[in-house]
Amino acid sequence: MSESHLDDELLIRRAQGGDRSAFDALIAKHSTRAYQYAFRLTRNPEEASDVVAEGFVRVYNAIQNFKGQSAFTTWLYRIMTNCFLDIRKKEKSRQAISIESALVTSEGDVEMQIEDEGASPHEATERSEREVRFEKAVAKLPEYQRSMIVMYHGEMMSYEEIAAALDLPIGTVKSRLNRARLTLRDMLQKDAELFQI
Amino acid sequence: MTYEKAKEYFSAYSEGTLDAGLAQSFEAKLKADSKLQAEYEQFEATLKELESLQFEQIEVPFDLNDRISAAVDKSIYDKKRTAQPGWSGWLRNLAFTGLAASAVFGAYWSINNSQVSGRSSVAGPISVAPNSKAVEQMEYSRTDNGIGLEFNPVDKHAITVKGGATGEEKFETSNQVWLHELTNDQPGAASFEVTVEGEELTTFVVVPGKERNEIEGTQGSIVLLAKEIADKYGIPVVIKSKQVLFEAAWPTVTAGSDALKTAQDSLQNLTGVFADMREGILYIGDN
Numbered sequence: 212m213s214e215s216h217l218d219d220e221l222l223i224r225r226a227q228g229g230d231r232s233a234f235d236a237l238i239a240k241h242s243t244r245a246y247q248y249a250f251r252l253t254r255n256p257e258e259a260s261d262v263v264a265e266g267f268v269r270v271y272n273a274i275q276n277f278k279g280q281s282a283f284t285t286w287l288y289r290i291m292t293n294c295f296l297d298i299r300k301k302e303k304s305r306q307a308i309s310i311e312s313a314l315v316t317s318e319g320d321v322e323m324q325i326e327d328e329g330a331s332p333h334e335a336t337e338r339s340e341r342e343v344r345f346e347k348a349v350a351k352l353p354e355y356q357r358s359m360i361v362m363y364h365g366e367m368m369s370y371e372e373i374a375a376a377l378d379l380p381i382g383t384v385k386s387r388l389n390r391a392r393l394t395l396r397d398m399l400q401k402d403a404e405l406f407q408i
Numbered sequence: 409m410t411y412e413k414a415k416e417y418f419s420a421y422s423e424g425t426l427d428a429g430l431a432q433s434f435e436a437k438l439k440a441d442s443k444l445q446a447e448y449e450q451f452e453a454t455l456k457e458l459e460s461l462q463f464e465q466i467e468v469p470f471d472l473n474d475r476i477s478a479a480v481d482k483s484i485y486d487k488k489r490t491a492q493p494g495w496s497g498w499l500r501n502l503a504f505t506g507l508a509a510s511a512v513f514g515a516y517w518s519i520n521n522s523q524v525s526g527r528s529s530v531a532g533p534i535s536v537a538p539n540s541k542a543v544e545q546m547e548y549s550r551t552d553n554g555i556g557l558e559f560n561p562v563d564k565h566a567i568t569v570k571g572g573a574t575g576e577e578k579f580e581t582s583n584q585v586w587l588h589e590l591t592n593d594q595p596g597a598a599s600f601e602v603t604v605e606g607e608e609l610t611t612f613v614v615v616p617g618k619e620r621n622e623i624e625g626t627q628g629s630i631v632l633l634a635k636e637i638a639d640k641y642g643i644p645v646v647i648k649s650k651q652v653l654f655e656a657a658w659p660t661v662t663a664g665s666d667a668l669k670t671a672q673d674s675l676q677n678l679t680g681v682f683a684d685m686r687e688g689i690l691y692i693g694d695n
Contacts, residue, residue: 229579229586238476247466260469264479271480345457365461389419396447396454 219283226274234274238267241284244366245291251361252295254350262298266291281375288368288376292358299354348398356391363388409437414444418451484585546604546611548646550688554591554615555644557602561586571600572615595619597635612652614638614645623670627657630681630692633674637690641667647692651681 219240225233245266249259269290277286349360362368362376373388374381414437420426421434438445469475547558559567559581567579572592579586592598592615602611612631616638623636630652634645656678665673667690671683680695 228577229588231584234480235473235477238473242472242476243468246468246472250466251461251464256469260472260475263472264476267476268479268483272483342460345460349461360458361461364458365464367462385419386416389416392419392451392454392458393415395458396451399454399457400450 220279223274223277223279223283227277234271237270237283241287242267244284245287248288248291248361248366249295251349251365252292252354252357254346258298262291262294265298266294269294282372285372285375288362288366288372289378292377295358296354345399348395351398352391352394356387356394359384359388360391360395409433411437411441411444414438414441415447418448421448422452422455484587546602548613548644548689550644551589551591554589555613555646555689557586557588557590557613559586559588559604566605568603568605569600570603572598590615592617596621597638599631599635609648609650612647614647616642616644627655629653630656630675630678633671634690634692637667637670640670643667643688643690645671645690645692649681649692649694651678651694654678 219237222233222237222240226237242263245263246259249262249266250256253259253262266287270287273290277283349357352360358377359373362373363370368376370381370384370388373379374384377384379387414434417426417430417434421431426434438448545560547560549556549558559565561581561584565581567581567586567588568576569579569588569590570576572590579588590598590600590613594617596617596619598615598617600613600615602613612634614631614634619639620642621639623640630647630649633656634647637643638645656674668683668685671690671692675681675683675692681692682695683690683692685691
């Protein structure tokens with residue numbers, strides 16, 4: 212019988228006591244929301260799945276340390292955000308090494324394929340170009356700004372919840388979110404003709 | 409109010425959370441500065457665009473939960489694989505199993521429960537893939553914070569851990585690997601009693617405290633000796649002996665002697681009890 216209907220508190224207590232089925236119930240209960248958040252951050256299904264899987268591994272390994280001082284979802288968002296940032300950091304360093312290696316080779320020109328985080332041409336035909344460009348702009352925001360934008364506007368989290376998830380003062384969250392919106396506005400402004408703003 | 413300062417208030421003004429005084433200044437600046445006004449209008453348009461984020465349909469992969477579970481299982485497996493190699497063979501050689509039960513364990517616990525301090529915690533990973541090792545024997549490994557317990561049952565078992573700050577904890581195992589960690593944040597050593605349903609002998613596990621102390625006593629039970637040794641040398645001790653509560657006399661510790669030598673010297677008056685050191689853990693058992 213599914214246990215995903217049970218309270219987080221009870222499931223966590225049982226998971227802390229060694230009950231794997233309770234942990235699986237936590238996964239079943241929160242994986243969809245975690246994935247949606249991860250997808251909004253990454254705009255890539257594979258990467259989003261990686262972020263969520265790695266996030267739950269971290270949750271599993273740290274479940275003993277969870278004291279219930281914040282909601283489980285808040286803790287989960289924090290872990291997912293850290294996973295996303297860590298994975299991105301690793302990718303950047305790997306890409307930097309790869310570029311460096313390419314530069315030192317003497318085998319002629321090296322074609323570098325840089326992934327376009329935007330939608331595929333097929334997706335673009337299905338949705339309006341305006342939406343696609345907007346998503347691209349969000350995807351191009353610096354990671355920290357993007358996570359705040361996604362938390363507030365995508366996940367509908369309050370300033371307080373974001374502050375708890377990112378372990379930041381509320382004032383800092385507000386000012387950073389304002390900066391993120393301004394950055395996004397600047398990006399969209401470059402497409403002013405299309406967006407007509 | 410400067411142009412840059414006014415931009416800092418875009419969000420607050422738009423949300424209506426700006427103080428009345430600041431809001432007035434902001435509005436005045438907005439009226440006076442057409443560039444700022446244009447930027448604020450663009451900002452509001454951006455906020456409208458952002459509202460669409462919440463309505464975005466995101467398809468969740470059908471196998472997401474399986475992928476998560478697989479990642480968790482792999483993490484547990486990797487941890488176990490990198491853990492110190494088992495001493496179960498050595499432990500089996502000690503013939504810890506098949507010994508007669510000792511009724512004094514319960515009495516010991518009730519007497520000493522108030523003296524112990526420490527914490528018993530389940531070490532994250534608890535149960536993984538169905539156990540194929542089929543070795544129904546508790547194994548121990550040293551961890552950063554104390555000592556790790558691993559049990560590979562082939563069937564359901566109840567495991568009771570008594571001691572430390574958490575008192576008594578009961579666990580039910582299935583045919584999956586069970587992992588547990590005993591830690592101790594207190595200054596002095598803590599002893600735990602680990603009882604596996606179906607086993608005739610209870611294991612005493614002593615986890616050293618945060619402080620190192622010289623051995624002061626000269627006699628007492630094996631558990632008391634183990635606590636003294638644990639605190640002197642900072643090592644955990646595992647005891648599985650019928651004579652765990654019997655009195656032993658231990659000699660004055662001389663400089664240079666180690667935990668094993670101290671234990672061997674101290675236990676020489678107890679027939680059939682011996683000590684051995686393995687992977688940073690001192691084991692005391694019956695021959």
